[in-house]
Amino acid sequence: MTELQQINRASATEAAQMTGAAYIAGVLKQEGVRQIIGYPASELFDAAAALEIPPLIARSQRVAVNIAEGYARATAGRELAVVTVQYGPGAESSFAGIAQAFNDRAPVLFLPTGYPRGSEAVTPNFESRRNFAHITKWCETATRVEDLPKLLHAAISRIRYGAPAPVLLELPVDLLNELQEASPQDHLCPRRSAPQAEKAQVAELMERLLAARHPVILAGQGVLAAEATPELVALAEALEIPVMTTPNGKSGFPENHPLALGTAARARPETVDHYLEEADLVLAIGTSLTRSYYILPVPEDKIILQVTLDDSDIGKDYPVTLGVVADARAALCQMLDHLGPTPVKPATRAGLRAEIAAHRAAFLAKWMPLLTAESSPISPYRVIWEMVGVLDPDRTIITHDAGNPRDQLCPFYVATQPGGYIGWGKTTQLGSSLGFALGAKLARPEAVVVNLMGEAAFGMVGIDFETAVRCDLPVLTVVLRNNVLGGYARSMPVASQKYEANRVSGEYASIAEALGGYGECVTEAGDLRAALLRGLDQVAQGRAALIEVVTHEEPRLAGLW
Structure with missing residues (x-):
């Protein structure tokens, strides 16, 4: 080889090289990533920005992960939700958000940076690979820059295939700045799969379903x-079977459908209790059947048929007569094919729809005095009823925070469109709803996005209302303010009585204004609807809005009172 050929070859090799960070950004571009979420500093922000992938910088790492979860759930995991944070304290502060996403089964790609290689195991340096292993689906560290293509492909494959969950690839900062020769154009984009059930399992499942009376x-x-x-x-509709959902599955079945029973949560409509008690068989589809304080348990005398994408779900918390590992849509298509084009509806279910409607009407009539109460301070149920009145569920995405906002909203809000309600019923970290709302608005800017929270939840994450303002994510936040930690006096009655340990204070509409958004405080029930409409008008104009409502503490919950 001549000297000139050697020089040309060396120049071509140098031209093909790029840093590890640039390679990752190139792969994210190939995957169609529209933004990278996180909190500085991360070498990925600049590398992504160079490829026209803008950063979305939250005010805290936990909320950044919440935003990514909201984005993933609002797109049904069809778009890659990516979060990056700084090594050490950044990764440490992300732990709560990843734990929430793991419990919610949200497919989030988490790319924290790591300490420079050689110092990651030095006490007290925080190593993500060791500490996040039990709250992620896959958790690895890149130690050689030449392994990046393989590891990144593996990480994204685990997002696309199997049961959804967060996936973590830790990226040491020195590796991100190291040159490597792989090209993002050579990256093979993993595609989602939808595994089917075995034909014999579908036949047995349908045989048992058709044999059930209720x-x-x-x-x-x-x-x-x-x-x-x-x-x-x-x-x-083919078999005239009533349908209820889990808290996380709310909106998976349109709740204005005559066969809809509502959500089987801790607080729930009477229709759920009645038909679950009456049932002789429960077909659980697309659910882990996890036992939780926030989820209504399935009675022990029921035959359970379970269809889930994760084999570890089957028999985990309940004895299951038949467990089927399959994608929910694939299994449902198989079940419909098994029925054929003209299935015969069981005669025992004639009049079922009218019966459900009567139970639903009786339930609402029982609660209407609270839903329409004129009390001062305002009843939280009046707030929810006014929200139901002004929101169009066909174009709204609504979510809620933990505690009373969840338990008071869930039984009464009628979700009509898939993904129109972001619910959660396992880990219940205060403040998560704001990030979920921001992520949903990022994913679906045409939707009206609303989150309902208490003042304790706002205290956790309220400064990230500025993220909504700065990042042009106009959401409507409704804050219920009663100056107490709702329900907590029961768990610490002595401390609450002697030292007012359950008391909090503050005014929140003015904080929203100070952060650049619209804020309004409502103290009279008769003013609620107009205030909510003003908030929605501000959102329509592109401005984040917060409506603070002064309420009284309300211990009564549907299904528990």
């Missing part, structure tokens, strides 16, 4: 992730 369907978040609502509706 079956009920319990639909989970897997229905939303698989975008299987049309198939679920078709099966329910």
Whole structure:
């Protein structure tokens, strides 16, 4: 080889090289990533920005992960939600958000930076690979820059295939700045799969379902992730089976459908209790059937048929007569095919729709005095009823915070469109709803996005209302203010009585104004509707809005009172 050829070859090699950070950004571009979420500093922000992938910088790492979860759930995991944070304290502060996403089964790609290689195991340096292993689906560290293509492909594959969950790839900062020769154009984009059930399993499942006298369907978040609502509706209508959802699965079945029973949460409509008690068989589809304080348990005398994408779900918390490992939509299509084009509806279910409507009407009539109360301070149920009146569920995405806002909203809000309600029923970290709302608005800017929270929740994350303002994510936040930690006096009665340990204070509309958004405080029930409409008008004009409502503490919950 001549000297000139050697020089040309060396120049071509040098031209093909790029840093590890640039390679990762190139792969994210190939994957169609529209933004990278996080909190500085991370070498990925500049590398992504160079490729026209803008950063979305939150005010805290936990909320950044919440935003990514909201984005992932609002897109049913079809778009890659990516979060990056600084090594050490940045990764440490992200732990709560990743734990929440793990419990919610949200497919989030978490790319924290790591300490320079050689110092990551030095006490007290925080190593993400060791500490996040039990709250992620896959958790690895890149130690050689030449391994980046393989590791990044593996990480994204685990996002796309199997049960959804956060995936973590830790990226040492020195590796991100190291040159490597791989090209992002050579990256093979993993595609989602939808595994089917065995034909014999489908036949047995349908045989048991058809033999049941009073079956009920319990639909989970897997229905939303698989975008299987049309198939679920078709099966329910074909066999005239009533449908309830889990908290995470709420909106997976349209709740204005005459066969809808509502959500089987801690607080729930009377229709759920009645038909679950009456049922002899429960078809649980797209749900882990996790036992939780926030989820209504399935009675022990029921036959349970479970369809889930994760084999570890089966038999985890309940004895299951038949467990089927399959994608929810794929399994529903198989079940419909097994039925054929003209299934015969059981005669025992004649008049079921009218009966459900009567139970629903009786439930609402019982609660109407609270939903329309003129009390001062305002009843939180009046707030929810006014929200129901002004929001169009066909174009709204609503979410809620932990505690009373969840338990008071869930039984009464009628979700009509898949993904129109972001619910959660396992880990319940205060403040998560704001990030969920921001992520949903980022994913679906045409939607009206609303989150309901108490003042304790706002205290956790309120400064990230500025993120909504700065990042042009106009959401409507409704804050219920009663100056107490709702329900906590029961767990610390002595401390509350002697030292007012359950008391908090503050005014929040003025904080929203100070952060650049619209803020309004409502103290009279008669002013609620107009205030909510003003907030929605501000949102329509592109400005984040916060409506603070002064309420009284309300211990009564549907299904528990």
